[in-house]
Amino acid sequence: MFTCFAACGGELTNPSGIIQSPNYPNYYPHSRDCRWYITAPEGKRITVTIMDFEIEHQGSCYYDYVEFINGHLDRSPTIAKYCGNVSSTTVIESTSRCMTIHFNSDGSISNGGFRLRYTTSEPAICGGAITQQWTDRVHYHP
Numbered sequence: 334m335f336t337c338f339a340a341c342g343g344e345l346t347n348p349s350g351i352i353q354s355p356n357y358p359n360y361y362p363h364s365r366d367c368r369w370y371i372t373a374p375e376g377k378r379i380t381v382t383i384m385d386f387e388i389e390h391q392g393s394c395y396y397d398y399v400e401f402i403n404g405h406l407d408r409s410p411t412i413a414k415y416c417g418n419v420s421s422t423t424v425i426e427s428t429s430r431c432m433t434i435h436f437n438s439d440g441s442i443s444n445g446g447f448r449l450r451y452t453t454s455e456p457a458i459c460g461g462a463i464t465q466q467w468t469d470r471v472h473y474h475p
């Protein structure tokens with residue numbers, strides 16, 4: 334059986350884009366777990382700018398949160414984890430070409446949600462060179 338949840342999360346490969354919580358700008362639904370996987374062009378990294386951010390606040394962001402992860406793997410390190418109200422000028426940057434944005438909401442108390450913009454124009458700090466070599470080796474056959 335299909336459920337009637339609005340889709341959330343996905344793989345994003347455009348050089349820039351907008352990510353927003355389900356139902357934005359209306360209150361987001363309870364008990365959701367969304368993961369957006371951003372991949373920048375080779376040699377670039379990802380810059381996320383918060384445009385609007387208002388989710389349930391808890392001191393250690395235990396209930397509802399948005400987590401920015403430096404990579405696409407379960408073991409990739411967390412860059413930042415936010416809940417409550419976050420300033421619209423806040424910027425989160427990856428060091429490599431991959432970032433995961435993970436939104437989680439628990440079973441009660443919602444709020445207006447979030448809207449983020451990402452760009453991929455900055456050169457990678459690390460990881461890009463390794464990715465380049467790996468890609469060449471796999472795909473380039475002179």
Ligand SMILES: [Ca+2]
Binds near residue numbers: 397439
């Ligand atoms: Ca909640």
